[in-house]
Amino acid sequence: MPNAAANTTADTTPVVATLPVIAIAGNPNSGKTALFNAITGARQHVGNWPGVTVERKEGLIKRDGNEALLVDLPGTYAFGSRALDETIARDFIVNENPDVVINVVDSTHLERNLYLTLQLLEMDVPVIIALNMYDEANSLNLQIDVEKLSELLEVEVIPTVAVDGKGVDKLVCSAMRIAHANQGRKEQLKTRIAKRTPIIDYGKTIEAEIALLGKHLVDAYESNQGLYWRWQAIKLLEADIAIPKKFESVIDISAARGKTAHDLKAEVAEARARIRQVSGAEAIDLITEARYSHAARIAEAVIGQDSDPAKSSSYAIDRIVLNPWLAYPIFFGVIWVMFKITFTLSEPIAEWFVTLFDMFGSIVRGILMGIGVPLLLVDFLVDGIISGVGAVLEFAPPIFLLFLVISILEDIGYMARAALLSDRLMRAVGLHGKAFIPMILGFGCNVTGILATRSLDSPRDRLISILINPLISCAGRLPVYVLFATAFFKEKRSLVVFSLYAMGVLLAALAAKILSLFIEPDASSTFVLELPPYRMPRISAVLTHTWERGKEFLHKAGTVILLAVAIVWILANMPPGTGPGSPESFIGRIGTAIAPVFKPAGFGTWEAAVALMFGVVAKELIIGTLGVLYSASDASLTLAIQGAWTPLSAYAFMMMVLVYVPCVATIASIRRETGSWQWTTLAVAYTLVLGWILAVLVYQIGMLIGLG
Amino acid sequence: MSDARHLFSLDTAPPQTQNTIVSINCQGPVRRRLMDMGLTPGTQVAVEGAAPLGDPIIVWARGCRLALRCGEAAQITVAPTMDITESSKWLESCSSGRKHRHRQGQRGGGRRRRRQRGNRGSM
Ligand SMILES: Nc1nc2c(ncn2[C@@H]2O[C@H](COP(=O)(O)OP(=O)(O)OP(=O)(O)O)[C@@H](O)[C@H]2O)c(=O)[nH]1
Numbered sequence A: 001m002p003n004a005a006a007n008t009t010a011d012t013t014p015v016v017a018t019l020p021v022i023a024i025a026g027n028p029n030s031g032k033t034a035l036f037n038a039i040t041g042a043r044q045h046v047g048n049w050p051g052v053t054v055e056r057k058e059g060l061i062k063r064d065g066n067e068a069l070l071v072d073l074p075g076t077y078a079f080g081s082r083a084l085d086e087t088i089a090r091d092f093i094v095n096e097n098p099d100v101v102i103n104v105v106d107s108t109h110l111e112r113n114l115y116l117t118l119q120l121l122e123m124d125v126p127v128i129i130a131l132n133m134y135d136e137a138n139s140l141n142l143q144i145d146v147e148k149l150s151e152l153l154e155v156e157v158i159p160t161v162a163v164d165g166k167g168v169d170k171l172v173c174s175a176m177r178i179a180h181a182n183q184g185r186k187e188q189l190k191t192r193i194a195k196r197t198p199i200i201d202y203g204k205t206i207e208a209e210i211a212l213l214g215k216h217l218v219d220a221y222e223s224n225q226g227l228y229w230r231w232q233a234i235k236l237l238e239a240d241i242a243i244p245k246k247f248e249s250v251i252d253i254s255a256a257r258g259k260t261a262h263d264l265k266a267e268v269a270e271a272r273a274r275i276r277q278v279s280g281a282e283a284i285d286l287i288t289e290a291r292y293s294h295a296a297r298i299a300e301a302v303i304g305q306d307s308d309p310a311k312s313s314s315y316a317i318d319r320i321v322l323n324p325w326l327a328y329p330i331f332f333g334v335i336w337v338m339f340k341i342t343f344t345l346s347e348p349i350a351e352w353f354v355t356l357f358d359m360f361g362s363i364v365r366g367i368l369m370g371i372g373v374p375l376l377l378v379d380f381l382v383d384g385i386i387s388g389v390g391a392v393l394e395f396a397p398p399i400f401l402l403f404l405v406i407s408i409l410e411d412i413g414y415m416a417r418a419a420l421l422s423d424r425l426m427r428a429v430g431l432h433g434k435a436f437i438p439m440i441l442g443f444g445c446n447v448t449g450i451l452a453t454r455s456l457d458s459p460r461d462r463l464i465s466i467l468i469n470p471l472i473s474c475a476g477r478l479p480v481y482v483l484f485a486t487a488f489f490k491e492k493r494s495l496v497v498f499s500l501y502a503m504g505v506l507l508a509a510l511a512a513k514i515l516s517l518f519i520e521p522d523a524s525s526t527f528v529l530e531l532p533p534y535r536m537p538r539i540s541a542v543l544t545h546t547w548e549r550g551k552e553f554l555h556k557a558g559t560v561i562l563l564a565v566a567i568v569w570i571l572a573n574m575p576p577g578t579g580p581g582s583p584e585s586f587i588g589r590i591g592t593a594i595a596p597v598f599k600p601a602g603f604g605t606w607e608a609a610v611a612l613m614f615g616v617v618a619k620e621l622i623i624g625t626l627g628v629l630y631s632a633s634d635a636s637l638t639l640a641i642q643g644a645w646t647p648l649s650a651y652a653f654m655m656m657v658l659v660y661v662p663c664v665a666t667i668a669s670i671r672r673e674t675g676s677w678q679w680t681t682l683a684v685a686y687t688l689v690l691g692w693i694l695a696v697l698v699y700q701i702g703m704l705i706g707l708g
Numbered sequence B: 001m002s003d004a005r006h007l008f009s010l011d012t013a014p015p016q017t018q019n020t021i022v023s024i025n026c027q028g029p030v031r032r033r034l035m036d037m038g039l040t041p042g043t044q045v046a047v048e049g050a051a052p053l054g055d056p057i058i059v060w061a062r063g064c065r066l067a068l069r070c071g072e073a074a075q076i077t078v079a080p081t082m083d084i085t086e087s088s089k090w091l092e093s094c095s096s097g098r099k100h101r102h103r104q105g106q107r108g109g110g111r112r113r114r115r116q117r118g119n120r121g122s123m
């Protein structure tokens, strides 16, 4: 669904540059997007696994006549992280100067969450803490002393339950107040608003170096930056890869004032060497440890009673879900059920839809003829638009069900388990388990899947995951399978469709293996995955999410598909005088020119060639195009297809549809995410060639063993 | 921290015992990731068990449940925190890992806070 990717702002109001900016930051899966939705009324994607949000989303807050821009960010564990989604969050906070940061803290994982909080406080941006998942903390009997936490951190702390909206109003009021107080101030002043004393004492050795470096920075800046220089000094000592833009300017200033950039760099290196000498450890390690001990001390001081994680229901459920004997049967069972639900459950509704559209077509025709609309126009509307778009819309039921199942899986918390369980299998092809999540999402839409690769640590894993994702069969290809499988493989249709999905996964694995042989391994590939608790899927959230994604399908049917179908019909009826949908029409001639290419695969008809051609625009159009081209021959689409294909060539055709060329939206997202035309071209070329080869193989081997 | 004989790597640590991280033996991004996720020297970790195919393993650290690969766990040296006899009660210990930490924080006042809780109640 192209819009999911293109639209990085929530669908509210155009962004006004002068509004105060409130950013939402925090650990992955702490409930940031749930909070964003609660505040703005948006319906951004919430899911129970780390790494759901991978780009920033904006929305407008209006409270008591005041307005502010709210920015939801991807989750991040630490400021030095390398995964792209985490980098996006950090860069926004460091470089874009939000007027206030709402730090969403998961109160059931206080210690780990505070690690990021401390880094935010150290940065000295105005922070307000949303102590989220407060309901879960209560039910775990964690007794958090909110006032004490606020006192120790010297910032406002407001308990919230983002999914119920509890505490959200209070949070917004405070955030708006701080944001408006800060807005319009010069950057330097803005950072000054919060402060107070250093939040962490790093011990004598490091503090001495911080002071020394800080002094150089103060000199360079010429103004008293209070604790801001301290943060910069710490960052320099950490050798954080996150050298913010601001630092570069500091280094420039120091160069301008007679101190060269080299001097500053050399001083930092010396400082690190001194620390290494005195304490026998790297500065960055000492700093990380100091932060975590501080986080632990605070957590200890504010948590009255520890919970027992082993008593949690998640732990009990995992005894079964991750049980050595049951885990894989459950794993494959889940995938099987996902497809079973998609097909079996949707069948009755789908049949009903087909009848509905047929009836609709004849009624419209009747009415239009009755009121004397010219025949050509009636044909255009009924045979062109209604047949074409209708052929696609008939498949709304399975597509919605597929989205529903994926949403449930995301909400329950099974995604992280699937990643864990697939790690061993993924390793065989040079990837790791986290790369499995984009594949599952790819079943819904490849654009979503490709975006989700942003949470992978290693650029190499990410590149491979992007390039193989188009082989995962998305919802757009589903209509083709359902139509053809039902037309040719009555009894065995689910098995046939399932075999195509399985084939897609196997090909993706194979492609990953081959790519991993050619792309240099890098050292940054780590598999450290937090296992979120199981959560009861909330019906409203699951339905909303399903609807949001299904809506894109409907939207597509009403725009791109409608337009393309109209074009197909017009081309099929031109030049005037040619019979509708005849080989002499413009589109017939184009199709006839391409068709011989597919002859060895058994579907060398010009209609098939044209359908495949338009399918590149959107896979749903394959059916839409066939719907238009065969609508002239009064019989139903199924009958027309049965006339033009054999079971064997139908299977070859489905194989082609599975593999050949990603749709335009997917190609665009491959281009955007890899940033390279070469890789994009490769993705298009290899899928095209592979698709053709496989289709030909299926057909030729089938003929050889007498299936034709 | 502990006698050299009692050191082992996290992937070989007996499941369901409480261990203290002694050192992280890799460099670069992997080291950063492990430490940023809270696996720093001095931290209490308990191995919950392995995934069905033996890898990755699941560990508890700082109240979080993390899956990590044996390859990465092998880079983490740990020492047992408790007596063998006590270790069978790992369930208790991993939940109250904080109690076993060497640096004792301000744990007093827990009871007082719990009393205060009453009137704060839910939000
Ligand atoms: N019980 C409870 N669940 C919550 C609360 N807030 C969020 N959740 C659930 O926590 C999960 C994660 O929520 P998200 O809003 O997607 O988390 P996020 O911080 O945006 O996550 P990333 O985008 O991956 O960084 C979802 O399953 C939510 O339904 C809360 O206050 N209480």
Ligand SMILES: [Mg+2]
Pocket: A032, A033, A034, A045, A046, A052, A053, A073, A074, A075
């Ligand atoms: Mg999110």
